[in-house]
Amino acid sequence: MSLKEQITDDMKAAMRAKDTGRLGTIRLLTAAMKQKEVDERIELTDAHILAIIEKMIKQRKDSITQFEAGGRQDLADIEKAELQVLSAYMPAALSADEISGEVAQAIAATGAAGPQDMGKVMAVLKGKLAGRADMTAVSALVKKALTHA
Incomplete structure (x- = not known):
């Protein structure tokens, strides 16, 4: 199963489970994937999708740092939840x-x-x-x- 199919299946499962937080994050990811496909007129490979996820993870980490520095723990917690969902799609990290x-x-x-x-x-x-x-x-x-x- 390709990464794209897995993400689509996870989105359907989140809809059925009424898991709005997870669903929202997956929808952001699919929107970013579609945007790249339209902009570059290509069919995304797993490598392209991993690059998109990596970029989104980096954005979440930066946001968490900024929110915590600004004393907005509520927003930092939302970003941490999104980070956790996105990280699940990344391959195992190397030692x-x-x-x-x-x-x-x-x-x-x-x-x-x-x-x-x-x-x-x-x-x-x-x-x-x-x-x-x-x-x-x-x-x-x-x-x-x-x-x-």
Whole structure:
């Protein structure tokens, strides 16, 4: 079952269960997916959908930080609930050791010799780790590995 079909099935299940919070979040996700399909005139793959979900998760995390800083715990709780629903669609996260291993493999595969080769290494890693690791942290690991190489 594709990710798109799973999301549609989950939306139907939320409707039947009258779970308005979950339903609202899934509807936001499907709207974002349809928007991308219309804008780019493409059929979304699981990789495209994961990128959309990743972006929405990042937005929720930023909102939670802002709401908590502003003393609006009620709004932060809503964002946390949405974050939980969206996170369920992401693949299992990799451990720090697995990420380090992937970074080492990518550096070896590209023949990267210094910081100027960071783009090559990140291009390889982005495809492998998208949705399974925080790419900001991966970028920091690559930078550290290349500067000490």
